[in-house]
Each structure stands twice: as C-alpha cells, then as structure tokens.
Amino acid sequence: MKIAFFVAEFPVLSETFVIRQVAGMVRAGHDITVIAGQRGEAGLGNSLFSELGLAERVVAIRQSGRVRQLRAVLRLLLSAASSWAGVRSLEVAIRAALAGSAGSLIDIASLAGRPALGRFDAVIAHFGPAGVRAMHLQQCGMLDGPLATVFHGFDVSDRRTVARCRRQYRALFAHCAALLPISELWRSRLIGWGACESRVRVLHMGVDVDRIPMLDAERPVARPLRVLSVARLTEKKGLAYGIEAVRRSPGPIHYRIIGSGPDEAALRAAAADLPEGKVVEFLGRRPHDEVFAALAESDVFLLPSVTAAGGDMEGIPVALMEAMALGVLVIASRHSGIPELVVDGASGFLAGERNAEEIAEALARCARPDAASSIARMRRAARAAVEAGFDNAALDRELEGVCRMLAANGAIETDSGPAALDAARTS
Numbered sequence: 448m449k450i451a452f453f454v455a456e457f458p459v460l461s462e463t464f465v466i467r468q469v470a471g472m473v474r475a476g477h478d479i480t481v482i483a484g485q486r487g488e489a490g491l492g493n494s495l496f497s498e499l500g501l502a503e504r505v506v507a508i509r510q511s512g513r514v515r516q517l518r519a520v521l522r523l524l525l526s527a528a529s530s531w532a533g534v535r536s537l538e539v540a541i542r543a544a545l546a547g548s549a550g551s552l553i554d555i556a557s558l559a560g561r562p563a564l565g566r567f568d569a570v571i572a573h574f575g576p577a578g579v580r581a582m583h584l585q586q587c588g589m590l591d592g593p594l595a596t597v598f599h600g601f602d603v604s605d606r607r608t609v610a611r612c613r614r615q616y617r618a619l620f621a622h623c624a625a626l627l628p629i630s631e632l633w634r635s636r637l638i639g640w641g642a643c644e645s646r647v648r649v650l651h652m653g654v655d656v657d658r659i660p661m662l663d664a665e666r667p668v669a670r671p672l673r674v675l676s677v678a679r680l681t682e683k684k685g686l687a688y689g690i691e692a693v694r695r696s697p698g699p700i701h702y703r704i705i706g707s708g709p710d711e712a713a714l715r716a717a718a719a720d721l722p723e724g725k726v727v728e729f730l731g732r733r734p735h736d737e738v739f740a741a742l743a744e745s746d747v748f749l750l751p752s753v754t755a756a757g758g759d760m761e762g763i764p765v766a767l768m769e770a771m772a773l774g775v776l777v778i779a780s781r782h783s784g785i786p787e788l789v790v791d792g793a794s795g796f797l798a799g800e801r802n803a804e805e806i807a808e809a810l811a812r813c814a815r816p817d818a819a820s821s822i823a824r825m826r827r828a829a830r831a832a833v834e835a836g837f838d839n840a841a842l843d844r845e846l847e848g849v850c851r852m853l854a855a856n857g858a859i860e861t862d863s864g865p866a867a868l869d870a871a872r873t874s
Contacts, residue, residue, distance in 0.1 A: 448850055449478040451564070451592065453572040453581040455550070457483040457505055458496055461679060463735070464652040464765050465573050470495040471843035473504075477850075482564060482590070484509045484554065484580070494735070506564065509557050519556035526559045533559065536587040543583045547611045550576070551583040558589050567592035568854035571627075571846075575602035579615045582622045593624035593853040597650065598633050600783065604760035617641060624858040625849060629762045630784030645860045650845060653837040654768045662774040664826040665819075668746045671699030671724065672814045675745040675775075677738055677766050680708030683759050685751035685780060685801065690717045690727055692751070692806035698814050699724035702749075705741060707732050739769070747813050748775045752782045753800045763788050768837045771795065771829035776822060778809045788837065794829040 450472055458466050473479050486507045496502070509516075523540060526533030536555050543551035558564070564584070570592045572578035578596030585594060596619060601608055620626065620642040627650040628634045638644050674693065678684040686704060693702045704714070704727065711729065718727035733741070742748065748770035752761045763784040770777050771788075777795035779785050791797040796812065798805035812818060852859045 448568040448847075448854055449480075449566075449592075450850055451480045451482050451567040451570045451590070453482045453570055453577055453590075455484045455574065455577050455580075456487045457481050458487045458501070460488070462573070466496055466501065467655065467839055468571075468652075468843070468846065469501060469504075470499050471839055472846070473499050473501070475843060475847060477847075479504055480565075480567070481505045482581075483507050484550065484577075485511060508564070509553055516553055516556065519553070519559065523556040523559040532588060536589070539583050539586045543579075543615075546615050548576075548579055548583065548615060551580050554580055554584060555587055555589070558584070558587075563588065564590045569850040570594045571850075572596045574599055575616060575619070576608065576612055578619050578623065579612060582615075582619050585622070593857045594622065595625035595627055595849065595853060595859075596623050598626065598628040598637065599652075600629075600633075600762035601759045603628070603633050603636050604754070604758050604783075606758035609758070613640070624853050627849070630787055632784050632787070633762070646858060648849070648859060650849070651763065651837050651842055652765055652768075653839040653842045654765060654772055654833065655840070656772055656834055656838040657840065659769065659772040661772070661826075661830050662743060664774055664823045664830075667819065668814060668822065670814070671701045671726075672747065672810065673745045674700055674702040674747045674749050674810065675705070675741055676702070676749050677705045677742070678750060679706050680704075680710045680714055682710065682755040683752060683761065685753040686710070686714055687717050688751045688753070688801055688803045688806060689749050690714065691803035692749075692810060693725055693727060694721055695803060696807040696810040696814075698811065700726070700810065700814075702727045703730055703741060703745075704728070705730045705733050705738055739773075742770055742773055742775055745775055747810065748777045749806070749810075750777070750779045751798065751800075751806055752780045752785065754782065761785065763837075767795075768833050772833040774826040774830055776813055776825060777829065778806060778813075788832065790828075790832070792825075794825060794832045 452469055481504050483505055523537055527537040540552045540555040572581045575598050581594055584590040626637055626642050626647045628637055629652050631649055634647050634649050637647050676686055693700050750767055754760050760783045767777055767779055779789055780800050781797045782800050789795040789797055796809035
C-alpha cells in the first residue's frame with residue numbers, strides 16, 4: 448500500500464513512537480512517505496531512523512523563516528488571481544486561519560504553485576492539530592486519500608489546545624475516515640465530543656518486544672533501592688512528588704533522573720538536603736541505548752504523572768511499556784490511560800496523582816526483604832501485559848488492517864468487529 452504519515456515535525460526526540468510506527472510500515476514492505484510541516488533534528492541517535500533511511504522518505508512542506516512565509520502567502524494570493532484552484536485554496540486557508548489554525552494557512556501557502564502531494568491509500572496524521580492541517584490540505588486538493596487521525600494526550604487534554612481546536616475537531620470528525628485514540632479514555636472523550644462511535648478505534652502505541660529481552664525475574668532488589676525516572680522535566684511528569692516520596696520513604700534510595708526541561712532548577716532545589724542514605728542524581732539527556740542501560744541497572748522505574756495546571760495529560764507512556772517489557776518494577780499514577788496498562792499490585796504499583804505518601808509506600812514495598820516472590824510475579828505479569836496489548840509487531844498488523852479497510856472502503860466501521868479487520872489484513 449501507499450501510505451502517508453502526516454506530522455507537524457519529523458523526527459522528534461520525544462515522539463519515538465511515531466518513528467517506530469513509520470519503521471514498522473516500511474519493514475512490512477509498504478510505500479511510505481512522511482509529510483512533515485518541518486524537518487526535525489536529523490537522526491536524533493535513533494537507530495531505526497538511520498537503519499531504514501527514513502530521512503529519505505520525509506517531505507517537508509513548510510517554508511521556514513518569516514520572509515519566506517510572507518512570500519509564500521503572496522504566491523497564494525497570486526494563484527487565487529489566476530485559477531479556480533487558487534481561489535479554493537485561498538478560501539480554505541482564510542477559513543482555517545480565522546478558526547485558529549494559522550499552521551494550515553502557512554501549509555497551504557507553502558504548497559501554492561507546487562505539485563500536489565499525491566494520492567495515498569491511507570493518510571495517518573499524528574495528533575489532533577496535525578489532523579486538522581491534513582484535512583485543510585485535502586480540502587484544497589493538495590493531499591488525497593482517506594484520512595485517519597491518531598489522538599495521543601495533550602491534543603485532547605490541554606485546555607488551551609482544546610479551546611483553539613475544538614471547533615475544528617468537529618469538522619475533523621466529519622472529515623476523517625477513522626479516529627484512532629491511543630487509549631479507551633480518549634476514545635470516550637472523542638465520542639463525548641460528537642465523533643461517530645463506529646469510526647473511533649483504540650490503537651495503542653507500543654514497543655518492540657522482540658528487541659527487549661527480559662531480565663531475570665528472580666534477581667534480588669539492591670540496597671540502596673535503585674530508582675530511575677526518564678522524562679522531560681515538566682509539571683506533567685510529576686517528578687517533584689517522586690523526589691518527595693524518596694525523602695519520605697524508609698531505607699536508602701539512589702534515585703536517578705534522565706531528562707531535561709524547564710523545571711530542572713526547581714527539581715534540583717527540591718532534591719537538596721535529603722536525609723542520609725537518600726541520593727537524587729540528575730543525568731540530563733541521554734541517548735536511547737544509555738537509557739536502556741540505566742533501566743537494566745534499576746530496581747524500580749518511577750513515573751508519577753499528574754494533570755498539569757493547563758489540563759495537559761499523558762496518553763499511555765511508552766517509557767512505562769519499555770520498563771515493564773524489560774522486567775523492571777514500575778510505580779506510576781492513576782492518571783489518564785496508565786491504568787489500562789498497569790494493574791495495581793499485579794503488574795506494578797499505582798498511586799494517586801500528587802500523592803507522595805502513596806509513592807513512598809510503594810517504594811517501601813519494593814524494598815521489603817520478604818517481597819522477593821511477589822516481585823518476581825509482578826515482573827512476569829508486567830512483561831505479559833506488554834506482550835498481550837502493546838507489542839509493536841501486533842500493533843503494526845492492526846494498523847495495516849486499518850489502512851487496508853481505508854483503501855478498500857474509504858472508512859472503518861468498528862462495529863464490523865475484529866473479523867473484518869482480520870479479513871482486511873489478509874486481503
């Protein structure tokens with residue numbers, strides 16, 4: 448099949464799940480194009496990006512720089528003066544800009560006078576605002592093929608983003624052949640906003656389970672307890688509550704934090720003057736192979752996510768899936784779609800949002816000398832949970848099935864059930 452992925456930027460370090468999905472479709476033998484508003488940092492140390500030559504598949508559509516963008520808008524105005532296609536493009540661009548999508552205006556202007564992006568069997572947009580931009584390009588005749596939009600997290604939770612896009616989302620729901628939220632929580636939200644239930648299908652993001660050999664489930668927990676967080680240092684990740692939990696939890700703990708972000712200074716201050724036996728170490732950004740090495744050396748992966756002041760929420764973090772697949776105990780929050788992955792007390796521990804005391808209690812449970820057998824069971828259950836519902840090999844086949852249905856029917860109908868998807872995969 449000829450499949451396009453539409454994203455605001457590609458590649459993006461924090462969106463490895465997009466790179467993995469693109470790579471999965473390339474490996475399956477499909478003709479893949481990545482249409483991006485702009486190119487990201489080439490390679491970013493991601494092995495899949497370089498191994499599969501994904502840079503050669505990227506088509507960047509947006510003019511960079513204010514002067515170039517102004518020139519592009521001028522070309523759009525001139526094209527409207529000389530052709531009906533130009534008039535249609537200008538009309539869509541103005542309507543999009545007035546509705547709050549200045550990005551669509553720049554996209555359309557950047558492509559004015561250039562060849563259309565082409566016809567695809569399926570177009571997969573990642574994140575709601577990117578889906579809106581792809582919709583507007585299709586309304587101009589610049590991009591053709593049934594459109595599916597993947598909704599992840601901020602695009603359906605951040606209040607500012609939702610306020611800006613909500614009216615456009617209603618149009619997107621009507622335009623899209625499929626809506627693919629990554630969790631049941633987001634599925635229910637989209638339907639509550641008016642999306643047609645039969646065209647909303649949960650499509651998880653996942654990990655390459657076959658590339659993550661599980662550690663020995665029976666290995667002992669170290670003393671001090673080795674705890675790791677890998678996250679952007681922002682409010683949503685809740686790391687301040689992790690640091691406070693380390694302070695409150697009995698017993699020695701060595702807590703390492705990989706990542707960077709605007710909250711680093713505040714988090715370093717929160718980690719000052721800890722009791723004896725408690726260490727918090729900030730390691731900054733690290734390449735993916737170093738992250739996995741640090742994860743393999745850890746007893747606990749901690750991700751105490753919270754709903755940010757602006758409403759921004761997680762989806763189902765891939766970092767949790769990686770830790771669970773490796774066989775590292777996870778402590779996370781009862782937040783967003785995380786309980787769809789982690790079952791409290793069975794495949795990990797869940798604490799209330801912003802509840803340092805519950806996190807501290809979970810850390811203490813992990814360190815108990817008599818917990819060895821229960822910890823081994825949880826490690827195995829965590830691996831099994833990822834294998835069952837979050838393995839990229841199966842998710843790639845599921846996406847293929849969706850794309851085949853789009854190519855054949857121009858839409859999906861989820862009430863046709865798994866049998867229809869199975870038939871589509873093999874047709």
